[in-house]
Amino acid sequence: MSATAAAVHSLWTTRALADTAATPAIPTPHIEYAQLSPVLIVFGAAVLGVLIEAFAPRAARYAGQLAVSVVGLAAAFAALVALAADGYAQGRSHVAAMGAVAVDGPALFLQGTIVLIALVATFTFAERRLDPVAHGNRVDSFAAQGSAVPGGEQEQKAVRAGFTTTEVFPLLLFAVAGMMIFPAADDLLTLFVSLEVFSLPLYLLCALARRRRLMSQEASVKYFLLGAFSSAILLFGIALLYGYAGTVSYGGIADVVDGTAKLTPALANTTGNDALLLIGGAMVVMGLLFKVAAVPFHMWTPDVYQGAPTPVTGFMAAAVKVAAFGALLRLLYVVLPGMRWDWRPVMWGVAIVTMVVGAIIAVTQTDVKRLLAYSSIAHAGFLLTGVIAVSPSGVSSVLFYLVAYSFVTLGGFAVVTLVRDAGGEATHLSKWAGLGRRSPLLAAVFAVFLLSFAGIPLTAGFSGKFAVFKAAAQGGAVPLVVVGVISSAIAAFFYIRVIVMMFFQEPQPQGPTVAIPSPLTSTAIALGVAVTLVLGVAPQYFLDLAGKAGVFVR
Amino acid sequence: MTTSTGEAIQFWVLGIVAVLGALGTVGMRKAVHSALCLAGTMIVLAVFYLAQGAYFLGIVQIVVYTGAVMMLFLFVVMLVGITAADSLKETIRGQRAAAVLCGIGFGILLIAGIANASLHRFTGLAQANAGGNVEGLARLVFTTYVWAFEITGALLITAAVGAMVLTHRERTERPATQREQSEARVREGRNVTPLPAPGVFARHNAVDVPGLLPDGTPSELTVNQTLRARGQVRDVGGEQERRVRKLEQRSDEYVEGVTEGEGAPEGGRDRSGDNDGANHAEGAAK
Amino acid sequence: MSFPLLTVTAVVPAAGAVVTAAVPAARRTAAKWTALAFALATLVLAAVVTARFSPGGARYQLTESHAWITAFGVRYELGVDGIAVVLVLLTAVLVPFVMLAGWHDADPLETSDRRWRPTQGFFALILLVEAMVVIAFESTDVFLFYVFFEAMLIPMYFLIGGFGDQAGAHGEDEQARQRSYAAVKFLLYNLVGGLVMLAAVIGLYAVTAHQLGAGTFSLPQILHDRANGTLTLSTTAERWIFLGFFFAFAVKAPLWPLHTWLPNAMGESTAPVAVLITAVVDKVGTFAMLRYCLQLFPAASKWATPVILVLAVIGIIYGALLAVGQRDIKRLIAYASISHFGFIILGIFAMTSQGQSGATLYMVNHGVSTAALLLVAGFLISRRGSRRIADFGGVQKVAPLLAGTFLVGGLATLSLPGLGPFVSEFLVLVGTFTRYPALGVIATLGIVLAALYVLVLYQRTMTGPVKAGIEGMKDLKVRELVVVAPLIALLLFLGVYPKPVTDVINPAVKDTLSDVHRTDPPPKVTVPAVAAAKENAK
DSSP states (O other), X not given: OHHHHHHHHTTTTHHHHSOGGGSOOOOOOOOOTTTTHHHHXXXXXXXXXXXXXXXXXXXXHHHHHXXXXXXXXXXXXXHHHHHHHTTTTTTTOEEETTTTEEESHHHHXXXXXXXXXXXXXXXXXXXXXXXXXXXXXXXXXXXXXXXXXXXXXXXXXXXXXXXXXXXXXXXXXXXXXXXXXXXXXXXXXXXXXXXXXXXXXXXXXXXXXXXXXXXXXXXXXXXXXXXXXXXXXXXXXXXXXXXXXXXXXHHHHHHHHHTOXXXXXXXXXXXXXXXXXXXXXXXXXXXXXXXXXXXTSOTHHHHHHHHSOHHHHHHIIIIIHHHHHHHHHHIXXXXXXXXXXXXXXXXXXXXXXXXXXXXXXXXXXXXXXXXXXXXXXXXXXXXXXXXHTOSHHHHHHHHHHHHHHHHHXXXXXXXXXXXXXXXXXXXXXXXXXXXXXXXXXXXXXXXHHHHHHHTOTTSHHHHHHHHHHHHHHHTTOHHHHHHHHHHHHHHHHHHHHHHXXXXXXXXXXXXXEEOOOOHHHHHHHHXXXXXXXXXXXXXXXXXXHHHHXXXXXX | OOOOHHHHHHHHXXXXXXXXXXXXXXXXXXXXXXXXXXXXXXXXXXXXXXXXXXXXXXXXXXXXXXXXXXXXXXXXXXXXXXXXXXXXXXXXXXXXXXXXXXXXXXXXXXXXXXXXXXXXXXXOHHHHTTTOHHHHHHHIIIIITHHHHHHHHHHHHHHHHHHHHHHOOOOSSOOOOHHHHHHHHHHHTSSOSOOOOXXXXXXXXXXXXXXXXXXXXXXXXXXXXXXXXXXXOOOOHHHHHHHHHHHHHHHHHHHHHHHHTTOOTTTTOOGGGGGXXXXXXXXXXX | OOOOHHHHHHHHHHHHHHHHHHSOTTOHHHHHHHHHHHHHHHHHHHHHHHHHOOTTSOSSEEEEEEEXXXXXXXXXXXXXXXXXXXXXXXXXXXXXXXXXXXXXTTOOSOOOOXXXXXXXXXXXXXXXXXXXXXXXXXXXBHHHHHHHHHHTHHHHHHHHHHSBOSOOSSOHHHHHHHHHHHHHHHHHHHHHHHHHHHHHHHHHHHHHHHHHSSOOOBHHHHHHHHHTTSOOOOHHHHHHHHHHHHHHHHHHTTOTTSOTHHHHHHHHBOHHHHHIIIIIIHHHHHHXXXXXXXXXXXXXXXXXHHHHHHHHHHHHHHHHXXXXXXXXXXXXXXXXXXXXXXXXXXXXXXXXXXXXXXXXXXXHHHHHHHHHHHHHHHHHHHHHTOOBGGGXXXXXXXXXXXXXXXXXXXXXXXXXXTSHHHHHHHHHHHHHHHHOHHHHHHHHHHHHHHHHHHHHHHHHHHSSSOOTTTTTOOOOOHHHHHHHHHHHHHHHHHHHOOHHHHHHHHHHHHHHHHHTTOOOOOOSSOHHHHHHHHHHHO
């Protein structure tokens, strides 16, 4: 009894009495700054952006932020390329920052993708030619002042004063940094923190639309609440997995799952408790499925995609999917491969439901942004079929699909920002009728994106779909491929419907106009078209790249 | 080690309190009550942490969460006030019932699942706390989890930026100086003097009680604009008016009774003087 | 490696599409001539391909092979056998006529909008379709074939939906609605078919990857590996993959009961586009049955033959019966085509050398005869502004040339001896009869019905008193004659002397049959008896 008391009081007493020299020194953590440099550069740029907000005069902020973002992201990409060239993607890949971050092929590939997405997204964020000039100021897609009551006097004053929310750039960069860590995280704690790091800026960005601000704020609140909920579930799962394995590191848990770990006496009792492993694993996967918008965790997607400012929607739809699928792949392939007989049936179900529900509900949509939201849900299902393969080709096909999907998505949402009427973007589908007559080029570009989403050959969507289905079929999931093909057909129906509207219906007299974008948005769209065609016609280089990047470090 | 009886009793008693507190946080209609419930839950959690040997976490939970964050929150709620009520109307019929059902189902599933895990003993605490609880935590935070710890900084910056973006209103024009304000008042010709004070003499001195005009009606000017906008003005004017009227009636009866009986001992008094503010105060004092 | 002739044959029309699309909006005539020039250049190239092809030589000639997507085991492999050569030539021959016939179809009604360039679009899309069809015929890689098989839907879809017939029975809006419905129906049917095939293509890849170590789509390689036993398909796998392929081709061909998109698509599109659908694009479906279904999956083909033959015969009778009942000229021709596709599929799956030679020849003849009939019908319809048979009557008195060419086209459709289709239909029936006498007899009924619908159509529209609206009808113009005359000449030539074509086809057919491990059955019924039965049926 006295012994326990001593132990309890050790906190206050024994420490004071003990000889300080007897305490072993805590070793300095070893952090490979060079290998973490891409993330650190983006963080640095973000902090610089915050400082610009704080100290630069209002007039100089836009240019400054744009420059910092673009330079920061470009530098991060250069650093990633340098790391890959140094062989970190293959031979030299290892786990950095005291086991927190993996520097390996999938991580570098996904980080590169995310950085490029962010670069394009920065362009769409910075677009200022679409809205009519308000009181002599060019305006972007973001609220003049986020704090002003929608429709209130303060808002009008802010618009008149030419305020713009240039904070979106540092917020974007913070989100990007979080997303870069997310698929590279090699312990569950880093996974959780990075999830929060990229989610929080997204919640904020969602609330900052210039038009339809109430809807935007509602979207933000919805996203925040559901996101917080899913984070909580993820965290609970992490706790249970820790309870099971006694460690949060991916490799450590995998060892325990495989039964190859050295059983310490401390873990002898808890380890082997499959209930903890199953429930914990399920909850962590649930948290990730929420982020990839898989059914039944998809409810937030249409509302948030619709409410958020369109450039943000494009960024979210592309980058979050990349980051979350990266994390999901690493979790399932590194931590839980030993459990694949348990999780594969579940993921089968999720993939089937996601593909079918996404495609079927999309058919009834009348709003372009909601349509694209459901289409992104269906695409999450297609991606899941690749994840289920549990093979190197599964990894590389998902990586490739993510590249193909994300740039097309960015381009698609960029096109949505261009079609406008007096109330801002004209997202209702009926307003898109006859767009092919008014502006054939834009309609043709959007048709290319839609055909790519539908997976018509010679577009990126087809190559991606073929890659994941091929991986799934080789992994023995032929029924899944059949379901995928059927839902592709359903999905094709609503993409085609939009094309029909654009080309074969008479334009409405009060229809929307097509804004002439600055080179910023044009670049985003052109890049989308280029990626669609290049990945559709000559995907070999990128398939090779994804193939080489397909090995996780453990 | 196994759980001692004392700890078990402590757990079951406080566990109920924690869950009730959490439910109260969601269910209470007033923000202050919700916040208090949350604070209660947090304190209970802190006790749990302490009981399980996580001293640092327990103390931090009380000092930082309950003490600082929650109290700050309460201050904000009390000072700024959250009056806008959420619309509790269901947009989809039966949604709430379905949600509750699903929640309960999920909870049961989870509880059943975790209860199935054979965790009769807990281990590893002694090793974890071997070098002292704080030292053990510090060792982890500054070595193994230093990266996670560092990127939490990004989260904090984002939170700060977000708070500014969503709440800070930058002025669109230069604020008027005191001189300009007074000049404007003189030019407009109203409220040249300082505004009258709130409160009713000898009865209230609260800022939310308007001062009364001579006729007993409350004066808008006496109450802070913010309180007025929020509709938090406590109106005592109506009561005062009633009392004045009663007083007048009594004095009328009295005067009538005197003239009928013994003449008018105070006959020289002018009735119109009743409208004086002092009389109101007198009436109120009675 | 020599000059990539096959690639160039496909690239020229594709380049033509780009050039045509880039012609400024106001220079419509220039765009048309540009497109025609590219189409003629393609024809020349196709002729060169035919000339360079030696019927007795290797199975696939003029081959080209390059790595394309190694990660998928996909190669850019081209090569033609006799069947492909003939069909490439057919395509190249028909496209200039299609263009000439549709010379004014896509002229915009008002030229106010300077960015709206329908004419350029129309001709560019036709060239694009031609390029895709040609490469689909030429490819010997399953994946490459699939890509263009699927991709050609998109330009076709725009051709159907964007450039409809102005002569529908209803108002402007109703017409636009109908047209868009037809286009969507066309696309969805074919897309679903194509996606089912995609699943099968992936299945094929999985099998080859599993057994050969690296997945491949190369047709020669798969055939080679199957022949020497390195690649064996399990019965179940072969059947499922076969069904996936066959479904797509049956939709495209189209085989009853997957045919319902064809009458809509042909009815609502302009006559030249209808020709493109039925004479060019649909041939890819029947061609692919012959090349991919039979060669890749011989056992499964044999397994499915009874059902397919029955469906084909049903298609023959059903199409003919519905053609008899049609009130719309183009829909009538569409149902007649369904009947003819029944014959083609019957010939392919009868698995006799006569049957398959006949089927291949039928593809050519059907292409030419339908083109002739449809294009003349198109001239007729554009003159009257109506597609309803009831609106016509006595045309032969007003426009004898028009009526005459229409009659020749019609007679070709009903397989009059002396015209091309007769030879092929005869071969198909003989080929079927040697193995499946009962089906052969039923199929012969289709010929009787063909005589009925063609002659009734002619009688109602061309003979009798001149109806109102017909009086001032002009006869064929020079441009139109240039379109029709060569086609009729071709029909006559093929009817009298089909040997050059059959010489090219026959070796390929033999190879195909040997893949299916089938030989012709010994004749049970003497050929004269069949001919007699045929004469009786007439």
